[in-house]
């Protein structure tokens with residue numbers, strides 16, 4: 001059976017705003033049953049009010065091992081868990097003139113450690129689903145930002161590079177068990193996270209468009225979902241240039257954003 005073809009049970013983190021909220025609302029419209037996680041309950045409850053019988057609210061800080069373990073029983077409240085979308089994340093930029101290693105630590109803690117902790121409870125549930133011969137999919141929301149060395153993105157880019165590696169390595173290890181690992185690599189998406197940005201964001205798309213691209217890619221059985229193409233192809237082409245040219249370009253861009 002194709003992914004998302006039948007009503008599925010899905011756990012999604014970072015569901016209260018931005019991409020996670022838009023994906024949750026799109027999946028609800030398609031008839032799926034959801035377990036929603038984020039630190040704040042109110043935005044999750046607002047989504048739950050759309051369909052009380054198909055949405056469970058399971059607030060937790062994904063970086064906190066104990067909080068994650070507390071919500072483990074809720075993941076299978078609707079039945080076997082078919083899909084997990086690990087989307088919660090943050091983006092903190094570094095001001096190199098006022099270097100602070102906390103910026104690097106915060107990005108890594110939320111984006112890498114938080115995602116890794118979710119697997120403590122997601123993997124056993126997905127394995128139980130596979131043991132019954134049902135498909136099981138793990139989706140990790142990374143970013144395309146790390147494909148080019150953008151100034152101020154030392155912490156964010158490093159965290160998403162690590163997260164993508166983590167996901168690809170997991171894909172190799174979980175292949176034998178038949179658990180699919182999907183990596184989502186968005187460009188700029190208009191959300192509360194990017195509303196804070198004070199620089200131009202080329203090819204910015206809405207959260208609803210991002211949700212459409214993600215749900216369409218998942219339903220089509222894709223393992224890599226990157227969008228918008230204008231942005232991701234530009235980054236791919238830039239990334240193929242010799243390192244000395246990339247270094248000159250990224251230094252010039254960093255100087256420009258400083259002015």
Ligand SMILES: NC(=O)c1ccc[n+]([C@@H]2O[C@H](COP(=O)([O-])OP(=O)(O)OC[C@H]3O[C@@H](n4cnc5c(N)ncnc54)[C@H](OP(=O)(O)O)[C@@H]3O)[C@@H](O)[C@H]2O)c1
Nearest residue numbers: 014017018019038039040061062088089143188189191193
């Ligand atoms: N927007 C973009 O341009 C863009 C581009 C590429 C990738 N992404 C990635 O897409 C994902 C979603 O980002 P977004 O743009 O939609 O931002 P957002 O609106 O800020 O969403 C992030 C969500 O994560 C939750 N969250 C943050 N830290 C958490 C924690 N420790 N535990 C549990 N939940 C936590 C937040 O809810 P609470 O505060 O209630 O916990 C929030 O709802 C992130 O991984 C981001 O890196 C975004």
